Amino acid sequence: MDKKHIAVIGATGQIGTPLSKGLLLLGHDVTIITRARSAKNDTKLAEFEKQGAKIVECADMHDVDSMANILQGIDTLVASVPGSKEIIQKSEPIWLEAAVKAGVERFVPTEFGSHTQAIEMGDGEIFDQKKRFHDLLMNSGIGWTLYYNGGIFDYFLPNLRFFRKITTFGNLELPIHTHDIEDIGYIAAMVVTDERTLNKCVQVDYNVLTQNEMLAQIKQNWPDYPFEYEHFSSEYITEMKENAGDEITSKKGAETDKERWGINYVNYVIGKLAAFTDLTLRASELYPAYVCKRPEEALSDAKFVFED
Template structure:
């Protein structure tokens, strides 16, 4: 694999941290663009710098000229940030403009979740925003890679961390593709620097369990534990997708209710957390020797299940 110069925004985030460590461990030149040092990111940024990354402070992430200056000589730009409406509508178009101005070759937008390219407009508000930006990206002069990891263990395996009860949604027999965050970051680092993935989608597909299979394993692993369960039906998800507004009432996350139920609709009703379109490469086929952590093992881990 040819060594690349990769710029990352969001390097200290949930996916950004293992992604950046992966890029550095693979020997790529890494430039981290960040707004400012703070208590949340300082230790990670210091670690990245020790590992060889270049840090570029950019207080105004909408300053196209400043970003273009930071991106000179960069092969690939990665937006490893949460895909909020504000980021997608107000920031990414400016980052794309800066990347074009700087002569960047490949742009990797914020995805790291459900397979947006396989969705139709109207399937979910946040995905509609992403699809509109994808049109801008694909009509630009830059190459691109869309990386889809499906779910993250922390959010998709039945557990007691984010809800008071084990919570399930929609069709319990839909296969849920879910992976450990460290694997996601490292595989993303490989994918966004791989010449085979230029102008392609990459779908992680090593692990798949239905919600029913997950629940069965929980019961088998802790037969004497009296779990409480809550289920949101397909009909309820559809109703909430259509009727919810812009309030933020979820215990975990910053999505609006409308966005959150749109995400649940895509995953648990129309089965598009993962997808395998003609333009999609399966990670298990392009990286057949990579061994992922298994959800079956996480579901046996008492600390993972109960402490989080």
């Protein structure tokens, strides 16, 4: 791949960290945009600097002119940030305007999860917001790539780190595409610098198991452990998608309850965690030699399954 100059917002985040590391390992020029250095992010930023990244502070990332100045000479801007209502409705339109003003060639918005383009309006509140932004993005004249990694091992493989019981959702026979965070980040680094992915969706599709297959793995690996189980039915998820409120009650959650149940509805009831539309490329076909960590490895790791 040709060397690119990539700007990343959210480089010290969950996906932003392995994404930025991957970009640097692949030999690209990387500019990391942050509001300010702090005790929370300084160690990672210093590590990226040692690897050759440029760190740029922008106190007001909602100032179009300031952002446009930073983005001069950038090929691709990646928003690797949580897909909150504020980010999608307020921040991304400003970053998009700045990118267009600066002549950036490609904008990669905060997707990194379920396949928004394959979801209908009304299927989930957070996806409705993303779809509205997609309309703005695709009418802006800038190039784009929508990256869909499916699920992250930590949240989609059964374990006892986030729940007291082994917890399952919806249709247990739906295919669940899920990958390790390091693989997700590195594949993203390849995707956002690949000319073949311009104006395309990319679905990460190396690993797929049903929840029933995951449960069988747990039982096989830990036959004597007295697991307790809890299941949220498709009917319950559908009801909560419609009627849940704006509180945030999930352990380590960032989404409101209504947004969270909408995500569960999309993933576990209508099966759109991964999808393959006419505009969707498969990562396994783009990068057939890439070897991902397998979910079976995580489900045989006691630290992964049991760590509090």
